[in-house]
Amino acid sequence: MxxxxxxxxxxxxxxxxxxxNFPPLPVDIHFGYGAFADLARHVRRCGGKKAIIITDRGLRRTGWIDYGEELLRAEGIPYAVYDDVPENSSTSAVAAAVARLRDFKAEVIVGIGGGSALDTAKAVAAMATNPGSVADYKGLNNIDCDPLPCVCVPTAAGTGSEVSIWSVITDDQTNAKFGVGSQKLLPRIALCDPELTFGLxxxxxxxxxxxxxxxxxxxxxxxxxxxxxxxxxxxxxxxxxxxxxxxxxxxxxxxxxxxxxxxxxxxxxxxxxxxxxxxxxxxxxxxxxxxxxxxxxxxxxxxxxxxxxxxxxxxxxxxxxxxxxxxxxxxxxxxxxxxxxxxxxxxxxxxxxxxxxxxxxxxxxxxxxxxxxxxxxxxxxxxxxxxxxxxxxxxxxxxxx
Ligand SMILES: [Fe+2]
The missing domain is CATH 1.20.1090.10 (Dehydroquinate synthase-like - alpha domain)
Incomplete structure (x- = not known):
């Protein structure tokens, strides 16, 4: 035994x-109560001058998105928000968020939420630098170009998307879920603050x-x-x-x-x-x-x-x-x-x-x-x-x- x-x-x-083989895990993990308060510093470390927050409307009601916005404003980091991630993320949600990112010329993606929001944020980071639809990259190791830097902030303890090489997305054409898996999908930084899971x-x-x-x-x-x-x-x-x-x-x-x-x-x-x-x-x-x-x-x-x-x-x-x-x-x-x-x-x-x-x-x-x-x-x-x-x-x- x-x-x-x-x-x-x-x-x-x-x-x-x-x-x-244990593949590289190049995610800079900051774990513990209070980790989220350092959001702006980590966005700066990613080198971008403008950020986009990707989340869902349910999380808006918790106050954590408002707090994240406050943190970015306090550091003088301009940001846009895409808060339309559905319960199961979709090819159209990824495309809409990429369009918002391009309009705003954001250089850093901040994903805040559960698995769907974080999978979307990672996919948006990749699709900002790779052509076509995220559905074109189904399966393992099909992403060519390095993505934009992404900071992931989980608000649920489940998917582990903040350290996962996978994004799971629903194809709006076929109504079927698919996985995109790549080392390139790993976020640059994971801010794991357990207090953000209290509201689940x-x-x-x-x-x-x-x-x-x-x-x-x-x-x-x-x-x-x-x-x-x-x-x-x-x-x-x-x-x-x-x-x-x-x-x-x-x-x-x-x-x-x-x-x-x-x-x-x-x-x-x-x-x-x-x-x-x-x-x-x-x-x-x-x-x-x-x-x-x-x-x-x-x-x-x-x-x-x-x-x-x-x-x-x-x-x-x-x-x-x-x-x-x-x-x-x-x-x-x-x-x-x-x-x-x-x-x-x-x-x-x-x-x-x-x-x-x-x-x-x-x-x-x-x-x-x-x-x-x-x-x-x-x-x-x-x-x-x-x-x-x-x-x-x-x-x-x-x-x-
Ligand atoms: Fe799972």
Missing amino acids: PSSTADKISACLATEGQQF PPALTAATGMDALSHAVESYTSKESQPISASLAIGAIELIGRHLRTAVIDGTNRAARYGMLLGSMMALMAMNSTRCGIAHALAMPMGSGDLRIHHGTIVGMLLPEVTRFNHMAAPERYAAIARAMGAPVAGLTVEEAAPHAVGAIQDLGADVGMPSRFSQFGMREAHIGPVVQAAMQSDNIRVNPRTPEPTDLEGILRRLM
Whole structure:
């Protein structure tokens, strides 16, 4: 039974002496309470004289955008605001924000918000210097020109977009979500101030927190997991297991919000080099078309069933996850402990109020075939610890209908 950190990392190694790559993470991270107050200094450090803030209208109501504007004004930095980012960012939102940036001749992008706002800000930074539509850059490593500098300020602990090589955007032409992945999409600076997450309501805190847990679990158990990503992922699992319940119950608990923002960031740092697994393969089509279910809700609901399917394929890793989440596994063998990961994840989801049925979001039997067909095309299937057949994915979905 893995107990030390070294054991937990070893539980993730495919073979002794594994060769691996951990790609560069050139994001200058400033983390902690009060970090946002330094916004203007960091915008100056990026070298631009004019900035554009990219956010959504919901966040406007929290007062944080007004505060950010005050900080820029106090330093004499002219700025424009694009606050029309939709709940799921879209090709048209990226194009509109790029047009606003060009009109204003902004040289630095400041993304403030949840995953959608930050993914948009990163995409705008790239599309300011690359021709065409963001949809032309689908997939991995298709962006040629260096983007404008981008400062990302997360207001939710979930997507980890502030350290992610990915932006997820919905194509307005096809109504389907797609990912653009590139080292060039990484922001120049991440300002991670846990106080900006205080206003996130309990249901969104739960769903985004379960998204972060899914990144960590799917990265830790990925076939491409390696020692550095594994240490970040298992650390994230411990943090989220310890802090998510409190963050949902008491949104102003400073330790819980700090732990969750740190955990979500570490999970994404791990995921950059490993990709995810079945839950995220299914999440793309389930967040597209006429379904458009909230991403964190999808992966948070799927994760226990995905873990039930996977745990026998990598018992050491799932035993380590069970222990990291505080499951009662002392004295058990690895094989006995691994299934406890299912219960630990299920209990956490239930405690924070995750929904249990996709049917309540309009999903019907007729959706299952097309969703599974699309999910099977995902690269996340290739790295999942157990190779699924389409019927396995159908079974996972039917248990949650
Ligand atoms: Fe996710």
